Amino acid sequence: MKHKFSNAGENFLQRRYGVRLGRRYVLAAASVVLMGVIGCSQVNSSTSAFAQSGSPRSESPVSKPALNPDSKLITANTKFGFKLFSEVLKNDSGKNIFVSPSSVAIALAMTYNGASGSTKEAMAKALEFKELNLEQINSSNVVLKKLLENSDPKVQLTIANSLWGNRKASFQPDFLQRNRDFYTAKIASLNFTDASSLNVINDWVNQNTSGKITNIVEKIQPDQVLFLINAIYFKGSWTNEFDKQQTAEYPFYLQSGEQKQHPMMSQSGDYRYFENQQFQAVSLPYGKDAKMSFYIFLPKQNSNLQSFYQNLNAENWENWMAQFSKQQGSIRLPRFKMNYDVTLKNPLTAIGMGEAFSDQANFSAMGKDLKISEVKHKTFVEVNEEGTEAAAATSVQMVPLSALLPPKEPFQMIVERPFFCAIRDNQTGSILFMGSIVEPQS
Template sequence: MSKFLFARISIALLAAIVTLTSVSCSGAASSNLNPKPSQTTTKPAALKIVVNSKLVEANTRFSFKLFSEILKQDGKKNVFVSPSSVAIALSMAYNGAKGETQQAIAKALEMQGMSLSDINQSNANLKTSLESSDPAVQLTIANSLWARKGVDFKPEFIQRNQAFYAAEVTSLDFADPSAPTQINGWVKKNTQGKISEIVDDIDADQVMFLINAIYFKGKWMNEFDKSQTADQPFTLADGRQKQHPMMSQRGDYRYTENQQFQAVSLPYGKGRTSLYVFLPKPNSNLADFQKTLTAENWQTWMKTFSKREGSIQLPRFKMEYEIQLKKSLSALGMGIAFDPLKADFSNLSETSTRIDEVKHKTFVEVNEEGTEAAAVTSIGIRATSAQMEVAPFSMTVDRPFFCAIRDNKTGEILFMGAIVNPA
């Protein structure tokens, strides 16, 4: 049967963009993009970094809710998203929201009960923790804020994004034809070239782009032997078979299984981050498995992994994915943020604005060496006017499967996907 070898996913970038727009920019005063630090805003602690488990738990719940909604749109094709990218982008925009709009975003992000300062400081600490995770794993998180010249923004909004998200702030002439090129250049640089474009053009109503980019590149703790990679049959969801390169390996892994699936954790570097692969058993399928894919079940499954000898066969694959998230986020309770009559982003600017679109792009490659992945989220805001011995396991990923890249120390899920066709 097919042998699927997951090899290189350099988690290239998670980029999140918030595009803000205004009804009328004429006559507006120049933007205050570099306000003086206020007495009420503190920068993240530099010494002892404590990751807030409430934020990670909220991100986990948001991840699976968002993934479930995305599958309603694209359940019959390959899906690969970065919920962390979307969450960071929305958290940055959250600083500009007010009233019911802010509450709706908090609900979608599962952050009810957390204050704005808690959310910001927790995101800052999580960023620091993730970036210092493993010398054998490259993980960088970069943020930037691109503001239209001549438009006023609330100093507190700019300052919080600088202090807690380390956002690079640039005042840009959006009427200049080269403006999109400058923004896309930053995206390309901070995603190591895996995502080269997120802004096609800039409308007259657009006043801001708030971008988050995350890049990950990790080598397997135990690389796959390329000489063991061979074409094997992979069975598609409709029963058809195709030949595809499958990687093979044998050793000791963190592994779990039940009546529904087999699952294995393949570590990168020194083991802090791993690729988790969930393979539905022959008497089940990926669609049935996805119905059980909740934050609660995920936490339960994570506790059942234990060291076990076995063999793993994984497909080598590379793919790109793109989706508009407005529909999915509205289903999670954020609809008011898109409503031109109700959206309230008055903590961002005096200009009445709303979120117009949320575009998400990803890239992922898995090979014998490791993993590379990239994600960009573009949020457009438009003006409104004791162990027992067990037998070795054998796991052949030769049919549609689910996978996720997780930081094992914090529990943060960086990427997740459903692979129905590795080609």
């Protein structure tokens, strides 16, 4: 028997943000993914009764998760993230872009629990899940969420999930239970014909992104029966803050060759740094333990972002990460703030998930005759001078081998032209956000 969404909606995620950073912060980012799942053309969802079954089983298969997520999941998410970013670049070339591959991956992992047959195979290929079974994917996401959300007392990261179903529709109980157990998803049923349902969903998004994303659903279409939503909220303080008195107007050179005056922050110190013939790259840590960092990749004067992106893939990324080493230097970085939104149906189709959006879709493990209608994604990011210093930050990054290397000349990195950036969890290797900044806005 299929299980009805609980009207009470077990709310595993109603919790306040655990770490208060005060009024000062350096970066706040939010990401939301929306999956609109609609009935295929042969289904009349309005007559699909919501079958009433017993209450969900109380035992949880994830009560004792492993200490570390399966490295195969991190690798899969990294490969998927760069494939997705590459496709988004094709559609928004020349624009500022900021996405959360982690948010998209989590939302699609929840959806993957309802896929079957060739649709499941297509999603596995697109999401790079080929070497992972469903149990590995789900259990590793449990551990990954726990590690990310407890990274550092000076870094606030929350990950929230929810499923919002049309109260007239029915879904497989195992599908709902797995999303409860493994993704602590809020499960709720709504009257999709009631205009207030739109506000209920968007209010949840607003709350779980600390007001940075105020709405993700603009309208509930008559044929939509389910929304799967992930929200990520990040707020971190630099390990070493930028001195506001050092911020000044400097030229930023656009891709067109034009220049604009823009507030630039300046700082000197010891950083994890990497340079090759194509680019300079630096890691700016957050918090006390530097478990998360903001990575900046600046193409050199004889190169550009387009050339850099031709080499941006998971394999090269891992090679680059291994070559960062402690070095003294100075950096000048633009202060910026932006909102970004994108629909991901075309990018996901381009990397092999097209069947999931078609009438050939098979989500029988979720419910009867369902397909994905759209995937929407919104982000917000702000980078400025403020943050909290933590003396132990650089000690984590120092390795015995560094002491054996000859001293290097101090570097100078002036981020005065378009650049690539990413927020990475250094403990797990997870990439939370990545962006292409071609014209910073303050």
